[in-house]
Amino acid sequence: MxxxxxxxxxxxxxxxxxxxxxxxxxxxxxxxxxxxxxxxxxxxxxxxxxxxxxxxxxxxxxxxxxxxxxxxxxxxxxxxxxxxxxxxxxxxxxxxxxxxxxxxxxxxxxxxxxxxxxxxxxxxxxxxxxxxxxxxxxxxxxxxxxxxxxxxxxxxxxxxxxxxxxxxxxxxxxxxxxxxxxxxxxxxPGCFIYRTDIAKEVLGTDDPAKVQEYVKDWDTFLDTAETMKQAGYKMLSGPSDAKKPIIDQRTSAWVENDTVNIDPVITEYLEFAKKLYDGEYTNNNAQWSDGWNTDFTADVFGYFGCTWFTYWSINDKEGSETYGKRNMCQGPTTYHWxxxxxxxxxxxxxxxxxxxxxxxxxxxxxxxxxxxxxxxxxxxxxxxxxxxxxxGKGESPVLGGANPLQTWADNAEKINLQYATEYDSTFNGYLDNASEAYNSGELKTVDDAVAKIKELIKDGYQNLTVE
Missing domain, CATH: 3.40.190.10 (Periplasmic binding protein-like II)
Incomplete structure (x- = not known):
């Protein structure tokens, strides 16, 4: 059976x-x-x-x-x-x-x-x-x-x-x-990985503790995005890069007692991604797309990454102009990936x-x-x-020899996944769909975006109550 x-x-x-x-x-x-x-x-x-x-x-x-x-x-x-x-x-x-x-x-x-x-x-x-x-x-x-x-x-x-x-x-x-x-x-555990050459040029420092002050919360992150824009750089490759750090802060589950629940972080993410889009703080690339991969060596200041991301997903090769010109800090919040x-x-x-x-x-x-x-x-x-x-293990050549282990160890202690459900992957995908439509103007308000998510869930999950 x-x-x-x-x-x-x-x-x-x-x-x-x-x-x-x-x-x-x-x-x-x-x-x-x-x-x-x-x-x-x-x-x-x-x-x-x-x-x-x-x-x-x-x-x-x-x-x-x-x-x-x-x-x-x-x-x-x-x-x-x-x-x-x-x-x-x-x-x-x-x-x-x-x-x-x-x-x-x-x-x-x-x-x-x-x-x-x-x-x-x-x-x-x-x-x-x-x-x-x-x-x-x-x-x-x-x-x-x-x-x-x-x-x-x-x-x-x-x-x-x-x-x-x-x-x-x-x-x-x-x-x-x-x-x-x-x-x-x-x-x-996740982290924020940034270009040290851009940090020195625009922020005057590439020290992780000091760069952290420029990305310590989401409001400060947006302020720094504007500073980067004025200097000719993008803060992120695409608005969706901020999704994982934000939605990991949820205080309730996607589904409670077989009823769909919209946690406040859902609208928070939708609104934050819209600000990134409207402010032209990214190149509007989807994660893992060709453009997103190209941006590692282009005009993008940083990426939200994690342990395996740092060692294996950064699209840069030894000998390039940007290889080794990176470091990392916690970013606005702790999260996992x-x-x-x-x-x-x-x-x-x-x-x-x-x-x-x-x-x-x-x-x-x-x-x-x-x-x-x-x-x-x-x-x-x-x-x-x-x-x-x-x-002294864990030094990363792509991070210019910096050792990320202590930052990851600290961040891993702070992660909270008590509200995870088996629906998360699919529903987070619906969130992507709604966010893209909201950013482009196809959906006019954040309420429209939330309604779109509910519509997708209702169509696919007749066993759940969607209010």
């Missing part, structure tokens, strides 16, 4: 040209329980107040049952190669299980209906390759985690203490009815091995330190991040 709700309206969103981009696609678009009582002792994450120097000394000892080496294999499903690469860290630490951890790269968009259907069908069909662990992109993770097909991690023997070094927002996001159902190895959650299915034939995989990737401080050092993932482990900072 199927245990997932049927996805609705995403095809409508795609038909209307809405862009749903998976964080996991940043580098590639195409990603019998054992009865043995043998246990392995691993290091738990350091307590929150431990320093980088004494983190290992303050670790508590925890135990997970070791699977039998001849136990059943597990199949890990995802949409591209990224998770497969990360699983190698588990296999390297526990080579006796390397052949039991199999990876299935579906080669689909991580937020697509096709990926959802492929996962649902694979679970429903069962068989030798039934999914044991599934990867869930942040945009659609709650679609999967809300399902009965995904088991709470406490059922696997993973405790809150084991995951205590995770940033709280990742715990809150994946907690369903008081039960943690998903874990992630990466945290994805992306992330991949791992859930274990109720069909998993070897839950002890699945638990070991999740623990090693998402709790083991030493493994996560190594993973971050070698891949530049900003890991979801405060003790590992503290040690990385203390060891």
């Amino acid at each position: 199927k245990k997932f709700k049927k996805a609705m309206a995403l095809s409508l969103a795609l038909a209307m040209g809405l862009s749903l981009v998976a964080c996991g696609d940043k580098k590639e678009e195409t990603t019998t329980e054992a009865t043995t009582t043998e246990a392995t002792t691993t290091e738990a994450a350091a307590t929150d107040d431990a320093t980088a120097d004494d983190a290992s000394a303050s670790n508590a000892e925890v135990s997970l049952p070791m699977p039998a080496e001849d136990s059943d294999p597990i199949y890990v499903y995802s949409w591209n190669t990224e998770l497969g690469d990360r699983l190698q860290y588990v296999k390297d630490k526990y080579p006796q299980y390397a052949d039991l951890i199999q990876y299935e790269n579906l080669g689909l968009g991580g937020t697509s209906d096709e990926y959802k259907s492929a996962i649902e069908n694979a679970i429903a069909n069962g068989g030798d390759k039934v999914p044991s662990i599934i990867a869930c992109d942040d945009d659609v993770a709650l679609y999967f985690l809300n399902s009965e097909a995904i088991v709470p991690v406490e059922d696997l023997g993973i405790t809150a203490d084991m995951y205590s070094n995770a940033y709280q927002y990742t715990v809150d996001y994946a907690t369903i009815d008081g039960k943690l159902k998903g874990m992630c190895w990466q945290a994805t 992306g992330g991949t959650y791992l859930g274990v299915t109720d069909q998993c034939p070897n839950k002890e091995l699945a638990a070991l995989v999740l623990y090693t990737l998402c709790c083991d401080t030493d493994t996560m330190y190594k993973l971050s050092d070698e891949t530049l993932d900003f890991v979801n482990n405060k003790a590992a991040v503290e040690k990385l900072i203390a060891d």
Whole structure:
């Protein structure tokens, strides 16, 4: 019997040209329980107040049952190669299980209906390759985690203490009815990435603390946008670049008790994007468009980015006139962008091995330190991040050698995702549609834009009440 709700309206969103981009696609678009009582002792994450120097000394000892080496294999499903690469860290630490951890790269968009259907069908069909662990992109993770097909991690023997070094927002996001159902190895705090050459020319400084004063809140951000305009520069590439930071400040959910809810940040974003558009403070490029990518080396002062964005999405090459002429600060507010959650299915034939995989990737401080050092993932482990900072890891050539880890660590502590829903990705796409129409004048007022959003939701989600 199927245990997932049927996805609705995403095809409508795609038909209307809405862009749903998976964080996991940043580098590639195409990603019998054992009865043995043998246990392995691993290091738990350091307590929150431990320093980088004494983190290992303050670790508590925890135990997970070791699977039998001849136990059943597990199949890990995802949409591209990224998770497969990360699983190698588990296999390297526990080579006796390397052949039991199999990876299935579906080669689909991580937020697509096709990926959802492929996962649902694979679970429903069962068989030798039934999914044991599934990867869930942040945009659609709650679609999967809300399902009965995904088991709470406490059922696997993973405790809150084991995951205590995770940033709280990742715990809150994946907690369903008081039960943690998903874990992630990466945290994805946002930031404002700016051109240092433009900052020096226009603001007289490129120091992150001083530049932060020019973008410390949204009113100041607009004032600085006017200053940039007068100097011949654009503040952002497009109005929608400000969407993620603004809508992450919501104080209520898109849907409450099956009724659509318009949080104040929705109108705040619509009005702010309109000011950016009318003030000619951007080049009006859509995110990920050719023009948006070109603007990295053109006349644009800054981009709202995040961890993976900084290392892999800035369209600049070593040797260009702008390469290395960037730095970052918090920006007007803290926010997140992306992330991949791992859930274990109720069909998993070897839950002890699945638990070991999740623990090693998402709790083991030493493994996560190594993973971050070698891949530049900003890991979801405060003790590992503290040690990385203390060891001087994380310097970014695209940021001129600046190290972003401390800013990200500070920002990650402030993110709040308690109002996230499984509808967010699609409804935020409707928000894009309404914002573009409002900016262009097709919709005359912000109330018209809100009405447009409600219309799109009503057309696609007959199960929801739209007032």
